[in-house]
Amino acid sequence: MRAGARWPTLLGLLALLALLAGAAVAAPEALDDRGRPLPLEAPPPQRIVSLLPSLTETVCALDACDRLVGVDRFSNWPESVRRLPQVGGLEDAQIERIVALRPDLVLAAASSRAVERLEGLGLRVVVLEPRTHDSARRTMETVARLLGRPGAGQALWARVDQRIGAAAARVPPALRGQRVYFEVGSGPYAAGESSFVGETLQRLGLGNVVPASLGPFPKLNPEYIVRARPDIVMAPRATLDELPRRPGWSAVPAVAGRRWCGFDPQVYDVLVRPGPRLGEAAEQMAGCLQALAGRAP
Secondary structure (H helix, E strand, O other), X not given: OHHHHHHHHHHHHHHXXXXXXXXXXXXXXXXXXXXXXXXXXXXXXXXXXXXXXXXXXXXXXXXXXXXXXXXXXXOOOOHHHHHOOEOOOOOOOOXXXXXXXXXXXXXXXXXXXXXXXXXXXXXXXXXXXXXXXXXXXXXHHHHHHHOOOOOHHHHHHHXXXXXXXXXXXXXXHHHOOOEEEEEEOXXXXXXXXXXXXHHHHHHXXXXXXXXXXXXXXXXXXXXXXXXXOOOEEEEEXXXXXXXXXXXXXXXXXXXXXXXXXXXXXXXXXXXXXXXOOHHHHHHHHHHHHHHHHHOOO
């Protein structure tokens, strides 16, 4: 009797332990970049306004372009979004126009000035601003969950990551380890090691003249580049002609040897957006590096 009497108690203890174990491994609450819970309990949004190009591209890469009813002025991919109403940018979002579009979800960057005003007007706003490869991956899955398609974001990132890996395999061995200066806009800002651009360069086997300690996109003194002596420069194509005219830059190895990659505006957009075209960005960089190796003396 005694041994038999222990069984209900033992079974109850095992059930409690199983319950506690389940709670310990439960999925963490889904949050946006402000640490606020995602509105996953609501029906998936059907009318979305996106206020950041990388978020626009993510929505479309997840096959939900048809749910967009408005975008920021810089969203230009895919081609279909060019026909959507444009509602300003980070600094000057057109609040009244956004409200008039009757969105059931607004995707915005943390740096957008419009977030609090839109929420004050009763709109549902999710803040997402990818800055690294890892945050781009998380953003893709977060948007997928908002769209009612959990798992699609992880699958999208897997395809992006595969393209980056394939691009890295194309980089000529002679150029691996070369130190790059990547100019943002018309300078003097640069993409440092800790930026998503810097992470792509690292995946391609390249060095970076701007260490992580300076931040992701630091403003540099032009003399910094003269002292850093990069082997390769990457920049907008329109910038290349002026590089030799910058004081001291004609002696920089990359400039003296014209070892540079100049990108047209459409391609440059791809390089500076931490979204689903990161794989294409890596391919563009690898293609230029192959061309550089092909004309080496």
